[in-house]
Amino acid sequence: MNLSIPSYFDYKKEDFTLTTAKIVYASMTGNNEEVASIIDEKLQDMGIQTDMSDITFSDVNEFSEYDIAFMVPYSYGEGELPDEALDFYEDLLEIDLTDKIFAVAGSGDVFYEDAYCITVDDFTKAFLKIGGIQAAESLKINLAPDLEDIENIEQFTEKAVNFYEANHK
Numbered sequence: 001m002n003l004s005i006p007s008y009f010d011y012k013k014e015d016f017t018l019t020t021a022k023i024v025y026a027s028m029t030g031n032n033e034e035v036a037s038i039i040d041e042k043l044q045d046m047g048i049q050t051d052m053s054d055i056t057f058s059d060v061n062e063f064s065e066y067d068i069a070f071m072v073p074y075s076y077g078e079g080e081l082p083d084e085a086l087d088f089y090e091d092l093l094e095i096d097l098t099d100k101i102f103a104v105a106g107s108g109d110v111f112y113e114d115a116y117c118i119t120v121d122d123f124t125k126a127f128l129k130i131g132g133i134q135a136a137e138s139l140k141i142n143l144a145p146d147l148e149d150i151e152n153i154e155q156f157t158e159k160a161v162n163f164y165e166a167n168h169k
């Protein structure tokens with residue numbers, strides 16, 4: 001009977017590589033910051049190393065340094081991008097994120113009907129345009145997340161991580 005216990009050196013280096021995720025959010029009254037925090041918490045529960053930042057203090061190039069990119073913008077002005085998202089959006093279209101796994105979620109207001117969460121759609125299209133691979137269907141939340149939304153946000157996050165792990169590990 002072989003009872004040998006594997007030593008530290010029996011593990012390959014890649015077994016210890018942590019999956020990482022960057023979350024960038026834009027939030028004026030707190031709803032999208034809350035959505036981003038729910039994603040962040042779920043990721044941490046799943047053992048993912050995260051970094052979450054406000055769009056105003058974020059650089060698009062940071063996405064390159066992480067395994068999964070999460071974008072969480074609010075929508076404003078019936079289809080216009082939020083002011084503080086304009087530069088970030090333009091910069092995003094200038095970079096190459098070929099094969100970067102991404103997912104977009106965001107809170108808007110159903111009152112805006114056709115423009116409901118339109119910035120979620122804008123960022124989804126932008127990521128696809130620069131070569132990103134969508135890991136989960138974009139998630140739209142009406143105003144502040146309720147209990148059902150929280151569950152949906154957690155499922156969305158889990159799906160994105162599972163997609164990454166199935167395809168890129």
Ligand SMILES: Cc1cc2nc3c(=O)[nH]c(=O)nc-3n(C[C@H](O)[C@H](O)[C@H](O)COP(=O)(O)O)c2cc1C
Binds near residue numbers: 074077109110143
């Ligand atoms: C002037 C104004 C314009 C807005 N335009 C839109 C819009 O076009 N589409 C949408 O879904 N929500 C729109 N909203 C609603 C916000 O996106 C929604 O309240 C969101 O939850 C705000 O997120 P935040 O709390 O993270 O700032 C608008 C809100 C304001 C005050």
